[in-house]
Amino acid sequence: MYLSLLSDEVLAEAGKRENNRVYSTAVVMWLMVFQRLQGEGCMESAVLEVPELPTIFWPKPCKRLRTGAGNMSSYTGAYNAARQDLPLSTVEQFSDHAFAQLTACTDGSLPELGGRRAFVLDGTTARTPHTEDLKLRYPPTSNQEGESHWPLIKILVAHDLVTGLGMRPEWGAVNGPDAVSEQRLFERAVKRLPEGAIVVADANFGVLSVAFAAVRQGHPVVVRMTAQRARSLLLQEPLRDGTDRHIVWKPTRADRKSHPDLPADACIRGRLIVTQVQPSDESAPFLLCLFTTLDDDQEKIVNLYGQRWNVETDIGTLKNELHLDQLSCKTPQMIDKEIEIAMLSYNLVRAVICQAAQKAGIAPRRFSFTKVKRVIAVFERRIAAAKSPQEAEELVQQMNRCLGQSILPRRRKKRKTYPRAVWHSSKPFPRRKAQQ
Secondary structure: OHHHHOOHHHHHHHHHHHOOOOOOHHHHHHHHHHHHHOOOOOHHHHHHHHHHOOHHHOOOOOHHHHOOHHHOOOOOHHHHHHHHHOOHHHHHHHHHHHHHHHHHOOOOOEHHHOOEOEEEEEEEEEEOOOOHHHHHHOOOOEEOOEEOOOOEEEEEEEEEOOOOOEOOOEEEEOOOOOEOOHHHHHHHHHHHOOOOOEEEEOHHHOOHHHHHHHHHOOOOEEEEOOHHHHHHHOOOOOOOOOEEEEEEEOOOHHHHHHOOOOOOOOOEEEEEEEEEEOOOOOOOOEEEEEEEOOOOOHHHHHHHHHHHHHHHHHHHHHHHOOOOOEOOOOOHHHHHHHHHHHHHHHHHHHHHHHHHHHHHOOOHHHEOHHHHHHHHHHHHHHHHOOOOHHHHHHHHHHHHHHHHOOEOOOOOOOOOOOOOOOOOOOOOOOOOOOOO
8 A cells, every 4th residue: 555655756756866775765664654553663673674575665676685685784774874864845745645645545525514524633742752952842841840851742633534544743842932832733734634624623723713724725614612702702692502693703802913914804604503412421411612614404513523532532543552642753853754654654554444444334433443553563474475476365355354353342331431540659769850
């Protein structure tokens, strides 16, 4: 799948510029994907993977590749240098190309909303290693106890509601003079969303600047609003269940101050929906306030927002399965590439899930990302080591059968919920503090 996404222009440019070296652009990006998909994604395992790669990676192989894998060095210096030299623009271009191709060949439409796609956006934070360059670019958090150890990055992701495919994220500093908000990151990311896609977001994005940026790019919005902001749009009327009113959302004085680039006639025409909902954890019902520019039925819009939680599981997958919670590279340039490659790796697995879902005739969200990733890791080496096309085809069939069995169970009884709590762990050593 990775090779099919590589355009001829990328391969031709790589071969022309890199003099057919072993660690070409296509090889380096694949090895970085390989590292991200492995449990222990070290450079040593990536280098040892090079002799097993298909010959299509090298249209005109060099002497070391022609004479056999025995002449390949297992040292990581050349691969590390190639990773450092890999242009970030190349990674971004390929990530965008892969996302566009995978989105085009998967069905993420919502029939109940006219066949349109919907993307759910949300933000999260990630830690980086403690280096001077990263501290300058992504300053750590500080409080009355002093400065923390880890530099922090704020990342905004946008995921297809049906397929789970993720667009190339936007990120920036959490603290310091260059700190960015999730709303600012949204204004940069919305320009790359597929045409006409519906934007679904929680109350943190229920502000005029976000909705105006989306509408200006031609995207309908379904965003949650805080009760205070909803009351202000209703001219301080009390919130009532069943409210569905057409409104014109105009910027306030505070909106003008924080976003001086808003046009003088900036406004958004839409609907404010207020409905009482019952949380799935059986807690007390509450009034849900939604602002939308869609004209569809109220129940469909509320059900659409009810699926927003999928992005939380997607973020959990990125952090837990692809280790995006604690980045490992030690320079700002490599951190940028690491985030891009992590999303590319995620999308490759999601594309395999979409293929399995299409064959099984069920929704892609019903599949376990973790199990699918493990199935791919097991069968990848077996298929590569197949001695004949027939053997490879048999292994592919076995893999597809295992992929079809990677469906999340439908629980007949709801699992009991508990309040958030953690076991206390004793700390025999004093807590380290940053040097003042």
